[in-house]
Structure formats: C-alpha cells, structure tokens
Amino acid sequence: MLKINLSLLGLLFSLVQIYAQSFIMDSTMLYKKKALSFEEANIMSSYYHQEGNHSAITGGVGTEKLSDFANVIDLKLNRYDGRGKKYTYGAEFGVDYYTSASSDKIDMKVSSASSSDVRVYPSLNYSVENEKTGLVLGGNVAFSKEYDYTSIGGGFNFNKKSKSQNTEFGAKINVFLDTYSQIVPSEFRANLPSRQQKKGEIGNAARNTYDLSMTLSQVISKRFQLALTLDFAYQSGLLSTPFHRVYMNDGSLLRENLPGSRFKIPIGIRANYFIGERLIIRSFYRYYQDDWGMKSHTAHIELPVKVSSAYSISPFYRYYHQTAIDHFAPFKENLVGAEFFSSDYDLSAFASQFYGIGIRHTPYKSIANLFSISQLELRGALYDRSDGLSAGIVTFHVQFKGF
C-alpha cells in the first residue's frame, strides 16, 4: 500500500513538474506573443561642405563649392508570433538640401534650377527572423527623388546563423531603376525646340543598378570577430552625366560620354578587436576593381576608447587611393575622336585622407516609461583629396529604444 502511495506521489510530482514546465514555456510564449511594439528610432543629421577647383560641369576647371544638409529618421517596430518568429517592420525617411556653385554653371547665362535642390528618399523594409533556426528573410523598397533624377529600388536579403551563433552568412540583392531627366549645358541648347531651350531638357534616360552582396561573419575569440564581404555590381544605361562639359585637345566642346555599362567588384574585410577593458580596434580594408580601368584600396581604422561606462571617444582615420578610369583626361587633354571621354575628377587618379573624432554617450534615460534615449553621438571629420578638393562634415545621431 505504501509502495502504491509512493508511486502515486511520484506520479503526482511528475505531473506537477510537467505542468509547471509547460506553464513556464507557455509563459515564455505568452511573453513573446506581443502586439506590434516599438523597437528603435534614430534621428540623424549631417552638414557637409566642400571646396575644390575641378568641377566636371565646367570641364574639369572651376569651383566645386557645395554644401549639403541631410536629415534622416528611421523607425523600427516588431512583433513575435509566439512560435519563435520575430517580424520586424522598418521605415526610413531622408531629406537632403544642397547648394552647388558648379550646378549654377550648367547654364552660363542664368542661374540654373539645380544650383540648389532638395532630395527626398523614403524607404520601407520588412524581415522575418526565426530565432530557433537563426534564419532571417527580408525585403525592402526604396524611392529617391531630386529635380532631375528619380530612383526606384527594391531588394531581398537572407541571413543564416550557425547553431553555435559564431558564424553568419548573409546575402542581399538590390535593384535600382533610375530615370535621368537629361539637362544639357547652355552651349548645347541652340538646336533644341524653343520650349526646351530655357531648361535645356532633352528627355529621359534610364540608369539601372543590380547589386549582389554577400557577407560571411565569424567570431574568432571572446574579443575578436571579423566579416568578409564580396559585392558584384552591374550598372547599365546612361552612366555619364548629361551636363558635364568636356573640352577636347583641339579646344572643341562636347558633353561627357562614358560606356553604357559598368561592372564593379569590391571585396572588403572588417575586423574588430576588444583590448583590455577600454579600447577597441575597429578596422576595415577594401579592394575594388571595375571594367572602366579603375582600381582602388581603402583602409580605415577607428579606436573607440571607453572613458567611462556612459561615454566613449573614437578617433578615426581613413586612407583611400584610386587609379583613373581609362576615359579620364584633364581640361583640354581628351583626344579628339575618342569614343569615350570625361574630365570628372571624381573618376581621376588621386589619394584621399579622411580623419576625425566622434563622441558617444549612452545615457539610457527613460522618457515617461515608454522608451529611452539609448545613444547620442556627435562626429566631426575633415577630408582632403590630393587634387586639392577639401571638405568637412559634422554628423549627429540620437537613438531611442523601446522597453
């Protein structure tokens, strides 16, 4: 009898334990079975200013003075389905306002419409993450509009983490279908119908970009991780800029003409190492090559130092070097009779240095128990290009996180 009672007691304990476990599991599921909730929002602003004397609009000579004020806001919401899947919904909206002295020279007689312009660029993204399998599938759509340029884009992304969560592979495909409303310099408007002469518009042209990006990330040790990225990008359509002037070696004036396709292969490696308790090394190297004859090397290092639990200071330095495309020549040096020609110094051979410092504050200050200010960051940097172009940029970021 005693044996039976003990057995029954054991059975009862087992049932209670199973019930308790199932209750705990259900609680976890219930905890994650949420309605749509706020995950994160970011507000970013930047002010950029450049000075130079090699404007492509005036044939590789003339001012490149330009200022750009950019503002971007993004929002991320998520929900769980109670079966280990996380759904993330993202939206971003950006507005740039810029003034460009060189754009004012498209029409040499009167101020051009694009001497100042506004660019707006909203985008939406969506992803589903299976937290059990480490698989993420997602997609995005993007739009960008400025005075003479419209871009519609979309893409898919796939990410898979290993069981140990130490290795991750990601692939991303993006397509951008752009439309160029071609505006030609004033010297090329004489034969246009009178209605088109003032603006210099000669019709629309397409520019399409197809981009495949693959990244393999790996944890090497408790303090060291790296990522290898390989891209394949193909562009087709009008890849020259319709209002870029080119003065040939006989003094004649033409509009820039570049091949109708371009294939690019960049490969990059990013490695981050945590030294001691305060110093981190963030590093990046990229090699790039395309079928227009350009090759480039980029090396970037950043050294964030944690000066306290809530503040870090990050000095950074970037060195960049590129060779010229096959079709570049300076003012009055492009050969008459050449099929393709450009005097755009962005496509010339040069080296550049970019250096600055950032300060980051992570206050985690709660606001009305709804969300917290999780991060404030301010960065300032200078940019020097060996052809004489110099620039400065100041950026600011505030991040809010949901509970």
Place this chain on the structure above:
Amino acid sequence: MFIQNRQHNLGLGFLVVSLLWLTSCSTVKPSEKAYLSDGEMLLTLRKLEKLEINFQLYREGSAGATGGKSGGGCGCN
C-alpha cells in the same frame, strides 16, 4: 576579361586563406560574448558612418563592400 590572372589568383588566395582561417576558430559560448556584444564591436557601419559613406560615394569613383548604399540617387554635382 578585365580581371587579370595575377589579380584573380590574389583574390582567390585571399578568399581561401580567409575561409581556412574562419573555419579554424574556437567556439565561443553565448555567455562568453560580453565583449563581442558591445555596441562598438558591431561588424556593421555605425549609423553616422552611412552619412559619411554617402558623400565618399559621390566624391570617389569606387564603392561597395561596406553594407551601405550602392546605387540609387545621382550625386552628380
């Protein structure tokens, strides 16, 4: 083909060495990832770096492999 053999071999070698290196690492448990989880250790661009990359994309002839924007928008001024 614009990729010359020498550069092709260099790229392939880089990839093979990297893959060998990556697959020879020790396993780090989730509880040991305190340093790796730090915000500064992320293997992606900082939010503000995307704005910096944006102007570099326009002022330089090459782009990509940064996880940032690689198309769309003109930037021709």
